[in-house]
Amino acid sequence: MDLGVLVLSITLALSYLITLGNATKNVLFFASDDLRPELSSYLGPNFPSPVHPPIHSPNIDTLAAKSLLLKRAYCQQAVCSPSRTSLLTGRRPDTTHVYDLGTYFRDVGGNFTTLPQYFKQNGYTTVGMGKIFHPGRASNNDDPISWSEPYFHAPNLMAWNTRESWKAVPESEWKEKPLPDAQIADHAIETLQRLAPAAKGSKQIPFFVAVGFHKPHLPFVFPDSMFEHYPKESIKLPDNPYAPVDMPAVAWLKYDELLRYEDIRTLNVTADINTTLPDDVVLNLRRAYYSAVSWTDLQVGRVLDELEKLGLANNTIVSFWGDHGWQLGEHGEWTKQTNFELGTHAPMMIHVPGLTDKGISTTELTEYVDLFPTLVEAAGLEQLPICPKNSSGIALCREGTSLMPLIETPTEPIKKASFSQFPRPSMFQIEEMGYTMRTDRYRYTEWPKFIGSPDYKPDWLTLAGVELYDHQTDPEENINLANNPKYQTLRAQLSQQLRAGWREAQRV
Numbered sequence: 001m002d003l004g005v006l007v008l009s010i011t012l013a014l015s016y017l018i019t020l021g022n023a024t025k026n027v028l029f030f031a032s033d034d035l036r037p038e039l040s041s042y043l044g045p046n047f048p049s050p051v052h053p054p055i056h057s058p059n060i061d062t063l064a065a066k067s068l069l070l071k072r073a074y075c076q077q078a079v080c081s082p083s084r085t086s087l088l089t090g091r092r093p094d095t096t097h098v099y100d101l102g103t104y105f106r107d108v109g110g111n112f113t114t115l116p117q118y119f120k121q122n123g124y125t126t127v128g129m130g131k132i133f134h135p136g137r138a139s140n141n142d143d144p145i146s147w148s149e150p151y152f153h154a155p156n157l158m159a160w161n162t163r164e165s166w167k168a169v170p171e172s173e174w175k176e177k178p179l180p181d182a183q184i185a186d187h188a189i190e191t192l193q194r195l196a197p198a199a200k201g202s203k204q205i206p207f208f209v210a211v212g213f214h215k216p217h218l219p220f221v222f223p224d225s226m227f228e229h230y231p232k233e234s235i236k237l238p239d240n241p242y243a244p245v246d247m248p249a250v251a252w253l254k255y256d257e258l259l260r261y262e263d264i265r266t267l268n269v270t271a272d273i274n275t276t277l278p279d280d281v282v283l284n285l286r287r288a289y290y291s292a293v294s295w296t297d298l299q300v301g302r303v304l305d306e307l308e309k310l311g312l313a314n315n316t317i318v319s320f321w322g323d324h325g326w327q328l329g330e331h332g333e334w335t336k337q338t339n340f341e342l343g344t345h346a347p348m349m350i351h352v353p354g355l356t357d358k359g360i361s362t363t364e365l366t367e368y369v370d371l372f373p374t375l376v377e378a379a380g381l382e383q384l385p386i387c388p389k390n391s392s393g394i395a396l397c398r399e400g401t402s403l404m405p406l407i408e409t410p411t412e413p414i415k416k417a418s419f420s421q422f423p424r425p426s427m428f429q430i431e432e433m434g435y436t437m438r439t440d441r442y443r444y445t446e447w448p449k450f451i452g453s454p455d456y457k458p459d460w461l462t463l464a465g466v467e468l469y470d471h472q473t474d475p476e477e478n479i480n481l482a483n484n485p486k487y488q489t490l491r492a493q494l495s496q497q498l499r500a501g502w503r504e505a506q507r508v
């Protein structure tokens with residue numbers, strides 16, 4: 001740290017303390033489902049796809065403009081419950097032992113203290129609604145111990161679970177039967193109104209309100225007015241509707257989740273490598289996905305407006321994330337559940353009043369396990385120790401790093417690489433575990449045989465595939481270089497780094 005940085009740090013720390021006073025900060029914690037970083041605030045070299053219309057996301061972009069915007073954040077496993085469980089416990093899938101959508105971390109990983117639970121233990125009123133944990137069996141119905149009050153789900157959630165992959169809903173229909181995310185936003189607004197007096201009163205009982213939106217998850221259901229942001233002719237086909245050259249078959253996902261919808265099933269597609277959907281279907285799905293993103297954005301805006309109206313915005317930390325990336329026909333691939341950049345790269349931002357108001361954008365590598373320690377530090381709670389190798393008996397520890405230093409030095413790396421993983425042939429029947437690592441320049445992936453309970457570790461000697469993509473020359477990951485003779489020295493280095501794992505990649 002040079003002198004300039006030191007002085008800056010002290011100045012920032014002092015101004016933070018002055019702004020903070022003795023006030024405890026509230027937390028408003030947003031999640032969105034299946035949202036890739038396809039937002040205008042992400043435009044630039046690390047945007048997931050260069051083929052897209054301008055995305056209409058004014059509310060999230062406004063939040064991004066006053067946040068620490070993490071342009072290169074990676075989830076730890078690109079599917080709902082494993083990713084969310086990892087973020088909410090601050091531990092990685094090989095520690096939570098949650099790789100699928102049915103297993104509850106307290107049954108298989110340990111009795112870990114979650115992020116909202118930690119705030120609850122520290123005197124916060126914690127209230128959750130919508131999709132935060134993966135609902136049902138995977139969280140024993142939203143992990144009741146995490147919340148101060150009964151959990152809320154949108155009453156119309158199942159009623160809008162259409163049989164078709166998307167639906168642009170006319171006003172007459174959504175007026176009659178409100179869409180789930182609007183119900184969740186309504187509930188969030190009422191909750192903030194109800195908690196505001198205690199949060200602003202002399203006793204200052206702070207809140208942690210978690211608001212989980214369901215879109216843009218399939219089926220893409222949104223008010224038809226959202227289409228106005230995306231004229232049909234603005235939608236383009238992906239420019240790489242083929243699998244990467246020399247991709248190992250194990251990397252491929254047969255996107256069953258999409259094939260289930262009636263309009264897609266009747267197309268009789270195989271979903272095999274190097275096939276894709278008919279062009280008109282691809283264009284319609286992309287248009288509907290973007291519309292669903294704008295619909296989510298609208299709901300985020302409604303809740304943020306209420307926070308402002310209640311005079312709480314300058315005393316409330318706001319975080320926003322999408323649980324993982326999404327493939328919209330790039331590589332001929334659909335949905336999530338891959339180890340590609342498009343599967344693992346996801347949006348994340350944190351507004352800390354008094355500290356990030358001018359907007360700080362960073363392209364340093366970050367991970368979803370970092371959010372827990374970051375919010376803990378931003379709120380001034382006691383920090384967590386780093387987890388030992390076996391932390392199954394430890395309620396409170398972290399496998400990520402607070403990102404607060406990025407506020408002062410956004411170009412100073414926090415870690416050397418981000419790590420994600422995904423099982424094959426499926427998350428419910430694990431034979432291989434793909435371990436992937438993003439360094440500043442490369443994505444490197446190995447697909448070893450997986451040794452399950454009680455060891456939960458890879459057998460690095462039995463590999464079903466290796467991938468190496470150079471993001472400097474190939475940002476779309478179209479060419480696997482792992483078997484190219486010219487890259488063998490680099491491959492050996494990256495292999496060693498991947499196998500050494502996240503602990504060795506921590507710089508601080």
Ligand SMILES: *[C@@H]1O[C@H](CO)[C@@H](O)[C@H](O)[C@H]1NC(C)=O
Binds near residue numbers: 111112113395
């Ligand atoms: C899990 O930990 C919580 C405290 O975080 C405790 O109240 C609860 O009894 C524990 N459950 C079990 C099964 O040990």
Ligand SMILES: *[C@@H]1O[C@H](CO)[C@@H](O)[C@H](O)[C@H]1NC(C)=O
Binds near residue numbers: 242243244245246273
């Ligand atoms: C898929 O298509 C690409 C580009 O045409 C080709 O290089 C690759 O070998 C194909 N992969 C398979 C498994 O057929």
Ligand SMILES: *[C@@H]1O[C@H](CO)[C@@H](O)[C@H](O)[C@H]1NC(C)=O
Binds near residue numbers: 268
């Ligand atoms: C799909 O298969 C069904 C049953 O074989 C057939 O009736 C239908 O016409 C096929 N659809 C298309 C689009 O090929």
Ligand SMILES: *[C@@H]1O[C@H](CO)[C@@H](O)[C@H](O)[C@H]1NC(C)=O
Binds near residue numbers: 312
């Ligand atoms: C926050 O906003 C409220 C109402 O807008 C104002 O009364 C208060 O002084 C502000 N606090 C800080 C720390 O800026």
Ligand SMILES: *[C@@H]1O[C@H](CO)[C@@H](O)[C@H](O)[C@H]1NC(C)=O
Binds near residue numbers: 393
């Ligand atoms: C991890 O530690 C727990 C005790 O906290 C122990 O029961 C368990 O066997 C250990 N697991 C491994 C794989 O060593």
